[in-house]
Amino acid sequence: MKQTTIKSSVEIKGIGLHTGKESRIIISPAPADTGIVFNFADKDSLKVNVDSMIISTNRGTILAHNGYSIYTVEHILSALNGLEIDNAEIMLEGEEIPSCDGSAKAFVEKLKDAGIEILGKARNIIQLPEPIWIFNGDKGIFALPSDRLSxxxxxxxxxxxxxxxxxxxxxSRYEQEIAPARTFGFEEEIEMLMTEGLAKGGSFLNSIIVGRNGYSSPLRYPDEFVRHKLLDLMGDIYLLGRRINATIFVVKGGHNLHVELVKRIKEVINDR
Ligand SMILES: [Zn+2]
Structure with missing residues (x-):
């Protein structure tokens, strides 16, 4: 299999879920072996891999570098991983990737509009040399070697x-079954996040609010919540900098556990 990029640049604008500020990204084609790179409007750039500083929180994954922070990278990375786009440059104006409707649907649509270009170089997909597991109380993540991703x-x-x-x-399964699943939050938790200065852009438009009286909007799938968790994992795991083949089991996971797995995988493959 050859590496891919997109055929033309696409622009996405919107409000960040946590900062509540307007931001804009332009995703552009990049040559083979570039990986996914974030560029800031003033030319500093940040290559996405686990060596960039990753701050994982229960509410999202933040990349930090040279005094810059990019909030909520997981949904755009998920779309790129899901569509198997190996190389792209993302120019960011603002501090946070636009939240759109809280899913990866808008990113997938834009990337598909741009079209996928096959490059001349072979893909270098990570193969796990051995199983890796992390357990934390009743939560856990477990990755087994495999010749495909499941x-x-x-x-x-x-x-x-x-x-x-x-x-x-x-x-195609990613596009139809995973990308449209939206972020969710809980009534009390959102009140708490807002007092902490987070979730400033959180609204009924870009997340499902779950509370005693039900959900803030009709669900897109009966199991939309677990699909969104899987969407997040597809994004967080792309912090490896390239795609991976593995069978991954997750129980009650979140960004913290996903990012811990990514760091352990990186250690294991660097050891060989
Ligand atoms: Zn998410």
Whole structure:
């Protein structure tokens, strides 16, 4: 399989979920072996890989470098990983990737509008040399070597209950079954985040609010919550800087656990 990029540049504007500020990104084609690179309007750039500083929180994944921070990188990275785009440059104006509708749908649509270009160089997909697991109380993540990417994900939350999914990756399945699943938050948690100065851009338009009386909008899938968790994992795992083949099991996961797995994978492949 050859590496890919997009055929032309695309622009996406919107409000950041946490900062509440308007921002704009322009995603452009990049040559083979570039990976995914963020460029700032004043020319500083940041290559996406686990060596850039990653700050994971329960509410999102932040990349930091040279005094710059980029909030909420996981959904755009998820779209790029899901569509198997190996190389792209993302020019960011602002501090946070636009949240759009809280899913990766808008990114997928724009990237597909741009078209996918096949480059002349072979892909270098990460193959796990051995299983890796991380357990933290009743939460856990477990990755096994495989010749393809598949993910089992299970969650349990108040007012949602248990949801689980098995996903065998392909770009068309990603586009149809995962990309449209939206971010969610809980009523009380959102009030708390807002007092901490987060979720400033959070609204019914870019997330599902879950509370005692149900959900703030009709669901796109009955199990939309676990699909969104899987969407986040597809983004966080792309912090490896290239695609991976593995069978990954996650129980009650989140950005912290995803990023811990990414760091452990990086250690294991660097050791060889
Ligand atoms: Zn998310």
């Amino acid at each position: 993910i089992y994900y299970a969650i349990e939350f108040p007012w949602i209950g248990k949801q689980w999914i098995f996903y065998e990756h392909s770009p």
